Amino acid sequence: MRAAFDSFYDKYHKDLFQYVFYLVKDRTTTEDIVQDVYIKVLRSYDQFRGESSEKTWLFSIARHTTMDFFRKQQRSKQRITDFFNRNDQVEQVRDQSALPEEVIILNEELKGIYHLLDQCSFDQKNVLILRYLQSLSIRETADILSWSESKVKTTQHRAIKKLQKLMVAERGGGDGDG
Amino acid sequence: MDKRKFSEQQLQEQIKKLPKIEDHQSKELLFEKIQAHTPSRKNTNKRQLSFRWLIPSMAGLTAAVILFVVLQSGVFRDDQITEHHEENMEIMSGHDQNDSSYDARGDMESAEFDEFAQNTEGFVEEELGDFMLYYQDEHQFPTFTIAVADQQNMFAIPITLVSTSSTGDPNDYYNRIDTFVDEDQLGVQTFPFEDIAFEFTKGNQQLFMTVADDYQFPPGSSNAYMFQKMVNIMFEKYSFDHITLQTDSTDQVDLGPIGVKDQLELQPVDNLAYKIYQYEESTQRLFVPIDMTNGNEITNIEVALEEMQQDQSDFNVYATIPEEADYRLVTSDDETLVIAFTSYELFGYNEMTYEMTQAILATAKSFGYTEVDFTIPGLDGMFGRFDLDHPIPVPDGINPQILH
Numbered sequence: 001m002r003a004a005f006d007s008f009y010d011k012y013h014k015d016l017f018q019y020v021f022y023l024v025k026d027r028t029t030t031e032d033i034v035q036d037v038y039i040k041v042l043r044s045y046d047q048f049r050g051e052s053s054e055k056t057w058l059f060s061i062a063r064h065t066t067m068d069f070f071r072k073q074q075r076s077k078q079r080i081t082d083f084f085n086r087n088d089q090v091e092q093v094r095d096q097s098a099l100p101e102e103v104i105i106l107n108e109e110l111k112g113i114y115h116l117l118d119q120c121s122f123d124q125k126n127v128l129i130l131r132y133l134q135s136l137s138i139r140e141t142a143d144i145l146s147w148s149e150s151k152v153k154t155t156q157h158r159a160i161k162k163l164q165k166l167m168v169a170e171r172g173g174g175d176g177d178g
Numbered sequence: 179m180d181k182r183k184f185s186e187q188q189l190q191e192q193i194k195k196l197p198k199i200e201d202h203q204s205k206e207l208l209f210e211k212i213q214a215h216t217p218s219r220k221n222t223n224k225r226q227l228s229f230r231w232l233i234p235s236m237a238g239l240t241a242a243v244i245l246f247v248v249l250q251s252g253v254f255r256d257d258q259i260t261e262h263h264e265e266n267m268e269i270m271s272g273h274d275q276n277d278s279s280y281d282a283r284g285d286m287e288s289a290e291f292d293e294f295a296q297n298t299e300g301f302v303e304e305e306l307g308d309f310m311l312y313y314q315d316e317h318q319f320p321t322f323t324i325a326v327a328d329q330q331n332m333f334a335i336p337i338t339l340v341s342t343s344s345t346g347d348p349n350d351y352y353n354r355i356d357t358f359v360d361e362d363q364l365g366v367q368t369f370p371f372e373d374i375a376f377e378f379t380k381g382n383q384q385l386f387m388t389v390a391d392d393y394q395f396p397p398g399s400s401n402a403y404m405f406q407k408m409v410n411i412m413f414e415k416y417s418f419d420h421i422t423l424q425t426d427s428t429d430q431v432d433l434g435p436i437g438v439k440d441q442l443e444l445q446p447v448d449n450l451a452y453k454i455y456q457y458e459e460s461t462q463r464l465f466v467p468i469d470m471t472n473g474n475e476i477t478n479i480e481v482a483l484e485e486m487q488q489d490q491s492d493f494n495v496y497a498t499i500p501e502e503a504d505y506r507l508v509t510s511d512d513e514t515l516v517i518a519f520t521s522y523e524l525f526g527y528n529e530m531t532y533e534m535t536q537a538i539l540a541t542a543k544s545f546g547y548t549e550v551d552f553t554i555p556g557l558d559g560m561f562g563r564f565d566l567d568h569p570i571p572v573p574d575g576i577n578p579q580i581l582h
């Protein structure tokens with residue numbers, strides 16, 4: 001198990017952490033999810049047949065694990081919402097995550113993009129992160145998401161358009177609180 | 179141009195400038211945490227198994243205690259039970275009943291009686307959970323096996339469509355697979371078969387698979403792996419050794435990672451260990467066949483039964499035989515598998531034991547057995563739909579879905 005872990009960690013850990021972090025935007029949650037990903041990978045490594053690349057397989061598991069996290073969060077959020085009957089209570093919970101130092105030092109424009117990513121759908125975020133932050137090809141992205149290449153292209157296009165609109169709205173809005 | 183607006187190209191470049199976020203925890207610490215969560219597979223499973231099966235088992239035990247108390251209290255004496263049973267049979271036979279015969283039942287209403295009568299043989303079916311096997315009965319309804327995948331695209335799961343009003347023509351079923359599957363209810367995903375036409379020739383002698391000339395096989399080797407698994411399962415009973423492939427105008431199909439092929443070999447579907455797949459609490463429980471154990475193919479029934487004692491909870495796959503259960507196996511007869519369990523506290527007229535029995539029957543079938551002779555301490559006679567006093571035939575289908 002140690003050898004397999006070393007191999008995955010040395011080759012992919014930085015990318016894996018980065019990928020999950022940008023999906024969840026919280027360091028502790030990222031650590032938990034990444035840990036879960038490794039546990040799944042190491043437990044099922046004997047079932048990995050090498051028919052996809054290791055990285056594709058690893059990122060697919062990471063994506064599913066993150067989706068599971070959001071599903072669980074959604075259920076608990078629903079319970080909280082039901083309890084308070086007020087959505088703003090839930091929003092406050094989400095905004096409490098501290099900004100990582102790497103983001104604090106960014107200029108306002110990049111900080112804006114960092115925040116606006118959260119207004120994209122889970123699929124759009126996935127494509128933006130894999131394509132631009134992970135520098136993966138359309139094909140590799142399609143493999144990880146189990147999509148066709150054309151679906152990746154379409155989602156990417158829509159995500160960029162959405163970000164453009166959001167940025168204009170934010171700048172034009174002036175006093176809006178984002 | 180609006181100065182406030184980035185071009186697409188500029189925006190893409192800006193996104194690329196977002197910083198790399200470093201993991202602050204050390205590699206060693208992470209590994210220690212992972213190790214802590216994966217001690218030995220056995221210990222983890224034992225804990226999960228005991229807890230998961232505790233509730234249905236306790237429910238069964240509670241029901242048994244209540245039944246015992248009711249019987250001991252003399253509310254229903256044995257002769258009354260016999261009398262009720264006979265009367266009930268008369269009612270079902272359509273015999274006229276008079277008031278005095280109704281009075282003989284005391285205050286017990288008909289529905290209560292039915293339930294009580296069943297309790298004398300075993301627990302009511304709801305206590306035992308869903309029946310997840312299909313046996314051809316005297317009706318001999320046509321069945322068609324389709325396959326779906328778990329949410330992580332790791333396992334192919336068979337579903338037996340039972341058509342109660344069918345032409346019996348498989349072409350009517352294999353060309354609209356997605357219409358039979360409620361992905362949310364089952365917690366599964368379907369392969370995009372809607373782009374593929376299957377055609378059985380007359381007498382089911384040959385099977386053609388036709389796609390459009392511009393057909394694109396779904397990307398990724400996991401899809402290719404899953405496709406092969408699914409077609410193996412779907413067409414197993416027809417004894418084809420291959421599917422003939424074609425597009426509208428050529429005799430070859432590009433199956434992505436499988437290659438450009440004019441025919442696709444069908445692999446045998448055997449030597450399997452059946453476990454439970456359940457994606458979420460709200461989704462249906464399904465039997466899932468596992469064909470590997472610790473990275474190796476399952477070669478004999480002993481290994482399959484051991485594999486059935488292991489959870490793979492990360493994939494929502496769960497053991498069907500309790501980890502702690504011990505058994506003796508007699509495999510010398512090619513037709514009959516004999517399995518005798520030693521006493522185990524959670525065995526009883528409950529869902530866990532019922533699912534175990536069904537899973538062993540499905541597993542035994544995949545090794546060529548035709549029946550299983552069970553000995554389960556504390557259980558005899560009728561157990562749900564099984565008569566444990568006799569060897570039980572292996573099923574005709576797994577995860578049945580009745581079509582009306």
